[in-house]
Amino acid sequence: MKILTLSQLHELIEKEIVDQKKTLEPRELYEPIWYTLENGGKRLRPILVLMGCQLFNENIELALKPALGIEMFHNFTLLHDDIMDKAFLRRNQPTVHIKWDVNRAILSGDALAIQSNVYISSTTKEVLPKVLSVFNKTALEVCEGQQYDLNFEMVDEVGEDEYLKMISLKTAVLLAGSLKIGALIGGASDQDAEKLYSFGYDMGMAFQLQDDYLDSFGDPKVFGKKIGGDILANKKTLLLIKAKQLADEGELKKLNKWFSSKKGNPAKKIKEVIGIFIKLEIDKYIRGLVHSYSKLALASLGELDIEDNLKEELTQFTNSLINRVS
């Protein structure tokens, strides 16, 4: 069975985005859609759709349009999240609501979501109901995750479990759903599709926690973003939640002071907060969690009824995600 590598899959996605680009009217509606889609990114979710498919079917062409649909859905959520989060930049480019305005960001996001439905529905009559059922459930969960994330800004304290639930909804379920949708399109049994979902879910948790880890402990030379973005934004990540649990009175006072406002010297804030994190061994704690989740992911993979060389590809992929530096 011919297996495409990660970079070959990535290339397929990029080519499909170029091929699908159309100049439609009114351009005010469609311009921001392609601006967003062509702005790069890891293309992680559509790659997972293709990977899920090629585990069960040589013809990954079957999954190409649905894969693009998943990437469209992901970009739609980013587009709207950026309005809600008042974000100015996305992948080093001005966000849509900054480059144009909030109305165009709302409306072109809506149109992008509808386009994503069109592409995800591009599958056979046989699997369509199952694919849509996974997709719609996942899409709703992603909205729930974003709402919990918004809620966290309004409260003083967030629990570890609450945080893990939020990232599971906001991130993990879409990685899991992408694999499951690909598998269903490829002809997987319900059981195998479900195991792949479990694999993707735990891998997604590891992925997001590694993201949080890198924000404080990434190498500035290779990370691609500035270190400490979450700290400056006073985000209640698991790093902060855990640090507050473990801090002594003095450390807690310092953390509460820094996270009570967005004022103060940014460089000093980042340095002092990360200093506390290191002293409390938060870096080790988070990396430990990343490893635990990736172990869970690989255990689900082990139960999957596919050839070992196919599993090898997903194992490598998982390892590359949890050891990534950017």
Add this chain to the structure above:
Amino acid sequence: MKILTLSQLHELIEKEIVDQKKTLEPRELYEPIWYTLENGGKRLRPILVLMGCQLFNENIELALKPALGIEMFHNFTLLHDDIMDKAFLRRNQPTVHIKWDVNRAILSGDALAIQSNVYISSTTKEVLPKVLSVFNKTALEVCEGQQYDLNFEMVDEVGEDEYLKMISLKTAVLLAGSLKIGALIGGASDQDAEKLYSFGYDMGMAFQLQDDYLDSFGDPKVFGKKIGGDILANKKTLLLIKAKQLADEGELKKLNKWFSSKKGNPAKKIKEVIGIFIKLEIDKYIRGLVHSYSKLALASLGELDIEDNLKEELTQFTNSLINRVS
């Protein structure tokens, strides 16, 4: 064949909304959805789904969830349009972005759109691809219509054809699509479904133009809204577009003055503008268009291969829409 009346269909929809209501978490996300759905309205679109179905199938239960899905989609567009239009009230209640905030209005709107997909997909494997194809195409067109409407605010002049295109996208296609989706679910042939679409499209044009007409020429005692809302909002409706075409120099000057700002005495503005409309016989012109479109609609209905008593129901419905006073 048992045919349910308009009010029986309306009742079915209202009951289904009550039946489907769930208290889900996070409540910040789901509360605005049910606030919006329970806020009444004509329920025109879901009724059209049921009507489309019952022309071809006695079992309209088949179409009940998709009908609710269409109503959800419509309410999603209203929810987001109200943010874009900075509207304070919808059906005499505070809009979602006013009652809560813009972020909750964006996100709960997104979730409502996804919910609408769930309900619209609640149909058999056999018709699902066709239903989704009609729905997604229509949904995208509704976004295009809203974008043209937003564009009109930025330009000095809008042509009659441009205006008709905008309302066709923003309103007519969803009424048409609702009937077509219902018909497909009921088992109609592609040809009959298409004729019903044509009927719905022209009826939708008549419906929207009657809406515009009532804003200036409705009876304040029964209209339900204040007369002149479009005039005070400087909306470039067909009434204004046509009046500018027909106006003499003096009238054109007055119209341009009134529509160049939102200042000035509101009552005086409404009185003077409607005075010009009447002098130029804009009321007759718009009512003429309403009749032309309803004739076109009834002609499509005539071509439909169904029993005459079923056509009678739709004819009455069309007449009630174009002669409505509120």
